[in-house]
Amino acid sequence: MAEAPYDLIIKGGTCLLPHPSDQGLNPRFIEQQVDIAIANGRIVKIKESINESAKQTIVANGLHVLPGVIDSQVHFREPGLTHKEDLESGTRAAILGGVTTIFEMPNTNPATTTVELFQDKLNRAKNRAHANYAFFIGAGHDNISEIGKLELMPHCSGVKIFMGSSTGSLLVEDDASLEKILGFGRRRVIVHSEDEMRLRERKHIAVDSADVHNHPVWRDVETAVSSTTRLLKIARKTGRKIHVLHVSTGEEMDILKDQKDIATVEVLPQHLTLYAPDCYDRLGTYAQQNPPIREKRHLDRIWKALLDGTVDVIGSDHAPHTREEKDRPYPSSPSGVPGVQTLVPIMLNHVHDGKLSLHRFVELVTTNPCRVFGVKNKGQLREGFDADVTIVDLKKNKTIDNSWIASKCGWTPFHGMKVTGWPTHTIVSGKLVMENDQVVLPSQGQPVNFEDTEG
Numbered sequence: 001m002a003e004a005p006y007d008l009i010i011k012g013g014t015c016l017l018p019h020p021s022d023q024g025l026n027p028r029f030i031e032q033q034v035d036i037a038i039a040n041g042r043i044v045k046i047k048e049s050i051n052e053s054a055k056q057t058i059v060a061n062g063l064h065v066l067p068g069v070i071d072s073q074v075h076f077r078e079p080g081l082t083h084k085e086d087l088e089s090g091t092r093a094a095i096l097g098g099v100t101t102i103f104e105m106p107n108t109n110p111a112t113t114t115v116e117l118f119q120d121k122l123n124r125a126k127n128r129a130h131a132n133y134a135f136f137i138g139a140g141h142d143n144i145s146e147i148g149k150l151e152l153m154p155h156c157s158g159v160k161i162f163m164g165s166s167t168g169s170l171l172v173e174d175d176a177s178l179e180k181i182l183g184f185g186r187r188r189v190i191v192h193s194e195d196e197m198r199l200r201e202r203k204h205i206a207v208d209s210a211d212v213h214n215h216p217v218w219r220d221v222e223t224a225v226s227s228t229t230r231l232l233k234i235a236r237k238t239g240r241k242i243h244v245l246h247v248s249t250g251e252e253m254d255i256l257k258d259q260k261d262i263a264t265v266e267v268l269p270q271h272l273t274l275y276a277p278d279c280y281d282r283l284g285t286y287a288q289q290n291p292p293i294r295e296k297r298h299l300d301r302i303w304k305a306l307l308d309g310t311v312d313v314i315g316s317d318h319a320p321h322t323r324e325e326k327d328r329p330y331p332s333s334p335s336g337v338p339g340v341q342t343l344v345p346i347m348l349n350h351v352h353d354g355k356l357s358l359h360r361f362v363e364l365v366t367t368n369p370c371r372v373f374g375v376k377n378k379g380q381l382r383e384g385f386d387a388d389v390t391i392v393d394l395k396k397n398k399t400i401d402n403s404w405i406a407s408k409c410g411w412t413p414f415h416g417m418k419v420t421g422w423p424t425h426t427i428v429s430g431k432l433v434m435e436n437d438q439v440v441l442p443s444q445g446q447p448v449n450f451e452d453t454e455g
């Protein structure tokens with residue numbers, strides 16, 4: 001018998017294809033019922049009906065076939081903090097949630113700040129990662145002069161700066177050092193923007209009250225605004241492009257909407273779904289994260305920014321901590337909540353509720369992260385592109401449950417939430433790895449390539 005020409009065919013799904021009138025980097029989509037054939041990790045044919053044989057066929061009638069979802073902000077804790085998460089468990093959570101590619105953050109222990117430590121992460125991910133992966137390099141006071149070289153390492157998604165301290169030791173709090181870092185190198189730099197000096201001055205608010213409701217009072221709007229204002233000034237001065245992570249205030253959105261030539265913007269599902277004081281009443285320290293979840297007026301303004309084009313990317317900021325750690329009295333409780341597995345269902349539920357279109361959601365997690373970070377050959381269902389695919393059922397009703405969470409932390413702030421819209425299949429580098437909530441193949445993740453790196 002002749003060998004099947006394809007490894008996999010996805011048949012009969014409604015596919016979000018790049019709009020034919022736009023061949024550029026950031027196409028809008030058209031929906032078409034077509035078949036997609038995959039061989040050797042690539043999409044090789046997209047056609048109304050493909051009748052040749054394949055080793056495996058997915059019948060996707062009634063389902064939507066999306067370019068593979070990219071989560072460009074996750075903390076997977078390896079090395080050093082692997083009781084919270086590791087590269088295997090974190091990427092398993094990713095594919096169960098319909099995420100095909102992750103970019104992982106450098107605030108591990110030790111922090112990822114050298115060639116050796118970066119290479120160590122790549123070695124650890126090899127044959128263990130279920131999703132495709134890239135890593136950020138952390139900027140610190142000790143590697144400033146190296147940073148322009150470090151950002152060019154293969155599979156490096158870029159440089160990360162913490163302007164305010166959060167989990168881990170990475171911190172660049174002063175303008176002079178920031179200016180030096182932005183002055184070395186050319187790729188877009190990602191920034192956790194909270195003002196460290198103001199955080200130190202006001203820490204007593206958290207300590208004296210010992211009440212998590214005061215988390216957004218301690219880390220207040222001004223903490224975020226003054227930091228982002230300083231950052232933008234230095235970005236302009238040095239002519240360096242920045243990506244402002246997890247923007248949490250309406251006031252920053254008012255500033256960032258006029259800075260699109262230099263600053264791209266990320267928001268989180270948490271900031272689009274949860275708000276104070278409700279989240280702290282219900283979840284206590286399990287809603288504690290940096291920057292904090294704030295009152296509803298911020299949520300409303302972030303939604304407006306998401307719809308008017310100020311926002312470029314949705315990431316999860318997956319930041320797991322164990323229950324034992326989260327149960328410590330505030331503010332000894334660590335900041336951060338898991339999210340890589342819930343990003344797709346939470347956002348599909350917002351699509352179902354009419355808060356945003358499916359096309360806008362898909363753009364924010366596929367074509368846009370590819371544009372912002374210069375990802376090679378991903379983000380579109382197009383012949384020749386990597387075969388990373390997320391298949392979803394927009395009508396499926398489910399209740400998010402802690403028992404479904406694959407992260408080592410074993411909990412989600414969205415436990416008990418009823419959603420409509422769910423990932424049914426995850427295809428990573430041409431292999432079906434998740435089907436109906438089950439991981440069906442051992443790890444298939446590959447390192448991600450970028451336009452601007454060496455090699």
Ligand code: DOR
Binds near residue numbers: 075107166289291
């Ligand atoms: O709440 C947070 N937790 N914010 C961060 O920026 C870091 C993260 C973590 O790594 O735990």
